[in-house]
Amino acid sequence: MNDLLAARSQMALSLGFHIIFACVGMVMPFFMAVSHYQWIKTKNDVYKNLTKAWSKGVAIFFATGAVSGTVLSFELGLLWPTFMKHAGPIFGMPFSLEGTAFFIEAIALGFFLYGWDRFNKWFHWLTGVVVGVSGLASGILVVSANAWMNSPAGFDFVDGEYRNIDPIKAMFNDAWFSQALHMSLAAFVATGFAVAGVHAILILQKKNVVFHSKAFKIAAIFAAVAAVLQPISGDFSAKDVAVRQPAKLAAMEAHFHTQKSAPLIVGGIPDMQKKKVNFAIELPGMLSFLAHGDFESEVKGLDTIPEQDQPPVPIVHYAFQIMVGCGVIMFLISLIFFIALLKKHWFYSRWLPRIFAIALPLGFIAVEAGWTVTEVGRQPWIIQGIMRTADAVTPMPGIVWSFYTFTFVYISLSAVVIFLLYRQIKMVPFIYDTSENRPITKS
């Protein structure tokens, strides 16, 4: 493994790790706010217990999210010093605002986690909401920094120099809205399906059914609403990509040859030598429609892009298929869920939790796949069309070792987090259950 590949892998690993915790950190506060609200309104202690149980899990996630985020802010420089030297002043604006958002989030979290029975209950509730809103805001801000890498703006690039820098224009670049919208929805989909899935499994095991049904319902409603909106926002993103990064779109679709009325390719194995896709289903004209809203329009293929500027097609293509596949499945599940909300006997069936239990990881799989599309699809550029990734990497040799260390640390951390969550869930009956079927012995 050479140093460039090691640096890219380390970046991908760190971001892929952080995004999971970031999603949970952005979305769980909203779930907790709903259940907290229900408790204040109905005085039903199940809701209070649920809020507390969730908040303990979330505290674990927050800590891990915060440290992995801190690591990222250093890694940008440790791995890509040349990039940061030029890009820092241009795309730094969202990061400096993000600092504020994080700070508010951290402060509000202090109030929320340690404030039970200490403050006015509406003030306490509000601090929980503030955690969620500022988390979401910080997510949107970082994504706008990432969008700038896809769609650089706010400077003039003259003779290799960055002139007339305008950080505000850079922040509101062409891609920020579509990416931020899609990412925010994705966070709700992914966290919602994961949380609903966990509670669905526990319902199936007939443990504390009252408790877990309430939890399931809150999570599933959020998840389903977002999952229905997700494909619409994804289509919006695709149209955006078609204009600003035709190479990425062509790689996503494994679209080798420029043509009018281009077909949408579903699945298949791209053959890089023969420049065609084997074993794929083709939907005639659909790609033209998806990219430009017109079945007849011309879609640029990889043949318009010089070889050395093309992203790795198979990875981007597979990742895109995985994301869309997961998205379609979750879309369908969400429709079923809405019908179940109306038909009570569907809702209390055993197959509904079963579906959700199986769908548990789909959201996060889609998130990771989606980021792979975005980031790998931008290659070989670190700033689209301006700076190559290979020119940005640190001159320090031996990055491979740093990559191995990070891999080891992140694998161990994930193991501990999973272990801790498992324990939290296992202890729910002993700590929070007030119903008759409470187990007598405390192991």
Added chain:
Amino acid sequence: MEYVVITYLYLAILLYVVLGGADFGAGIIELFTSQRNIGQTRRTLYHAIGPIWEANHMWLIIVIVILFVGFPLIYSELSIYLHIPLLIMLMGIIARGTAFVFRHYDAVKDDMQELYNKVFVWSSFITPFFLGVIAGSTISGHINRESNTYLETYIFSWLNWFSLSVGLFTVALCGFLASVYLVGEAESENDRMRFVHKVRQMNVIAIGSGVLVFVAAVVDEIPLLTWVFAEPVGLAAVIAASGSLLFMWQWMKTQNMMGPRVLAGFQVTMILLAISYSHFPNFVILHGGDALSLLEHTAPPKTMQALALALLTGSVFILPALFYLYYSFKKKDSESYTER
């Protein structure tokens, strides 16, 4: 506008050293607490830093963001030459932050606690140590942009007597800050005496390692003595720090819990001032007398303006909320102290 940003940079560094430092120190104290008292110490500790824990560490992120937005060249040069100590410090941050939360939130209290404790105390030692090493290296003049061997570029830039002794000194300062802080949190007279004793120990260690820094500076031919003592401001800062130390000991005997804390923070402020004042605006001192100056290596004016505005507006939201956080948890705590 540069000055607004620079002020915030130093302010954030200072707050990170004082607040984050006290936080690291808490772990260091644990490392030096006997088995018999450790349970009690840990409880006091958790009580003291739990709610404000995350906020304390945000200052580091502010420092980093200010550096890479406002002073990108300085950020990228430091990232290259100090890659290794930065990496070790990051590992420390990961280990410490997670272990602290895991040990509290693990639903089952069993042997795992031992593991969390070990990780927590050792990373509480290693992280500030490397933080000090990094800080020392920025002014040690060992970063050599002309170097062409791996060792010279990536190792000796930070592996030298001066940087290492600054690392030790930082650890001692953290321990000192934390022990002063804990005295005010003690839940019984017995505990109080124990913590006061800790303050005494840490104070001696801090002074000892401070002397070590000067010795190492002489060995590595760094004009630290001139920096600190040749300038009236540096001299005044040293005198103020020593004077307030005596004052603090006097105060420690009373029940007042805020006074000694403020003075301990003041001492650290004076130490930072004494060291950084004389070579301001230079932030990094390079081999051969060159330096990276905060005034010369700024981002373009529009960026500095936007950054300054972001920092100013940020403070409008953050500072009142932060004060209220510290205030309300302190207030409730002292209430419960008197109740008991």
